[in-house]
Amino acid sequence: MLNNQSIFFNNNLTFRFNPFGGITPEELNQIIVPKSFFSKIKNLIESPTPIIIELVGKKGRGKTTHLTFLQQLFPHLPIVHLTKNNNTLTDNLFTEKIIFLDSIHHLSFQKRIQIYRHFDKVILTTHQTRILEYKWARQKHTNFYFRGLKKEDLQQVIENRIQSALLHPTKEKIEINEAYLSQLILTFKDNFRGILNHLYENFKH
Amino acid sequence: MPHRFLETQIVFSNQNSTLFPGEVGKGELILKPKIDLEVHLFGYHVAMEGRGQTAVITKLNNETVLIKNVKLLKGETYRYDVEIVGVLPPTYAGENISFYWRVETFIELQGKSYDQVRNSLLKKFKLLAAINPNKKLSTFKSVYFKAPDTPYSVNSIPLSLNQTGFSPLSIGLVFMIFFFLACGLLDYPANLGAIILFAIVLLFAFVIPHYYKARLLDKIEFVANTTENNQLSLNFILPDNRKKISKLKVQYKIVEKVIDDRGTSSYTYHHPIYRSATKEKRTPQKNTEFIFDFPDKNTNTMVSFQIGDISFYWEVNVIIEFDYGGESTFAQKIFVEQKDVNWNP
Known part of the structure; x- marks a missing residue:
């Protein structure tokens, strides 16, 4: 039932690329609808108190997106996207006081403890909370849970994505298929990435 | 708001701007400033964007600086020759990735001009654009690169x-799972006979054919x-x-x-x-x-x-x-x- 439907009704739009795939950091600025606790995290980063800030949630809920966006507000601070093949931190990073770390589970336990102790502030993403590790490292910590998805937010993101993928920007209102949007939330719940992947696969140029 | 500060046109003599690797495409860049602009640097490059179900990848080629430390005057028209060379990978529209190529201009304003453009953006609450006003003045034109024609x-x-198919390890695992499942379902040890029979059936159904095939070939x-x-x-x-x-x-x-x-x-x-x-x-x-x-x-x-x-x-x-x-x-x-x-x- 979800297939063969279009998420928008406008039929005169020309796209430069599929709006539901990967985006550049600049596009992210125009697309993201930040979570309500976003400014709280920003204030924590700006405050002088050392702290570990954990963005925690299941995959596809927007942790990495928010981490990337946050870092763009502090462009002088380093961000490392760890992966299976890229799981080391270079020595020069350790001269910094604050670091953004995506997918901390790619590091070993010892390395993680070392990082919690070394940096004044670590802003990290993880699937499960690592409270016990922070306690082990005797560091102050706070966490922000990524769960739930508001229909208005999803709609806004989809509109923004369509706008930024157009060949020529339009003043026309993007008419979103709201019934379809509701079905997507029913099917995928708060799995934002799942919804975007589905829209990517069903997008017709 | 297009053309509020600078109108830029990229024109190619080759209508559809389609190039093989190594082939040269010629064109013209036409600038029509709408305000006086103090330019530190202006030029163009050829950029690839790989877009799809992964992070965007970009590749830059052909970077050419056309002017340095020049004041462009409002109302004038400036023309520059543009030369681009086709490269790999070719333009590609795939399932989970596509490659797009374009000629893109870049500009670095200096002095008052930079502030003027930034302040104008701030006044219109284009806060994120105001972080990098230079970006606002760049423009692009799509080009198409073809795969080479050689055999x-x-x-x-x-x-x-x-x-392909099962490895001995995965077969062993599946076998174990089925076996324990059977133990649970058939109430071990009361029905030991039935469980052994089940195990033998499994052995004949999955394991023996696999090893027979592997031994054959x-x-x-x-x-x-x-x-x-x-x-x-x-x-x-x-x-x-x-x-x-x-x-x-x-x-x-x-x-x-x-x-x-x-x-x-x-x-x-x-x-x-x-x-x-x-x-x-x-x-x-x-x-x-x-x-x-x-x-x-x-x-x-x-x-x-x-x-x-x-x-x-x-x-x-x-x-x-x-x-x-x-x-x-x-x-x-x-x-x-x-x-x-x-x-x-």
Whole structure:
């Protein structure tokens, strides 16, 4: 039932690329609808108190997106996207006081403890909370849970994505298929990435 | 708000701006400032964007600076010659990745002009654009790069096809799971007899056929090559117990592989973008050759090639049917390039 439907009704739009795939950091600025606790995290980063800030949630809920966006507000601070093949931190990073770390589970336990102790502030993403590790490292910590998805937010993101993928920007209102949007939330719940992947696969140029 | 500060036009003499690798395209860049602009640097580059189910990848080429420390005057028209060279990878519209190329201008304002543009953006609450006012004045035009026209070439080292399907370890695991399931369902130890019977059935259904097939044939050697007529030759060397082989079925495919590393988890997409016809031979000889056409260059295909998390591979798939009715499947990658072109620098 979800297939063969279009998420928008406008039929005169020309796209430069599929709006539901990967985006550049600049596009992210125009697309993201930040979570309500976003400014709280920003204030924590700006405050002088050392702290570990954990963005925690299941995959596809927007942790990495928010981490990337946050870092763009502090462009002088380093961000490392760890992966299976890229799981080391270079020595020069350790001269910094604050670091953004995506997918901390790619590091070993010892390395993680070392990082919690070394940096004044670590802003990290993880699937499960690592409270016990922070306690082990005797560091102050706070966490922000990524769960739930508001229909208005999803709609806004989809509109923004369509706008930024157009060949020529339009003043026309993007008419979103709201019934379809509701079905997507029913099917995928708060799995934002799942919804975007589905829209990517069903997008017709 | 287009053209509020600077109108930029990129015009190519070649109407559709389509280029082969190495081919030169000529055009013109026309600037019409709407305000006086103090320019520190202005030029253009050719940029690729790989977009799809993964993070955007970009590649810059051909960077050319046209002016340095010049004041452009309001109302004047400035014209510059533009020259771009076609490069690889070609423009490509795939399933989980697409490559787009464009000519893009870049500008660095200085002095009052920078402040003027930034303040104007701030006044209109374009806060994020105001972080980099220079970006606001850049523009682009899409160009299309074609794959080279030279014949395909295949590395002709002998390869062996490995049997796909279960590994002994996974078979063992499945067997264990079924066995414990049976223990639970059939109330161990009261029905020990039934459980042993179940285990024997499982053994006959899964494990024995697998090892029988592996003993019959667990590897086939083959050599991939290009024929004089620019076709793909796959020459199979079958083992001596080939009498048990009743049929050999062969096909090759080109697969687009995209690793999505966005976020805290990773996913890999394998999408076949081309499948050859399936060819078969009954009671094959010890040396059996299959000749295939290469895909038409007009179709959206790729040679063996990798860029970042994106790669394209060619894979030979073989199905062998045995006299007793069973069949085994085999797969092996082959490396296909184009003559005189280096796709993987």
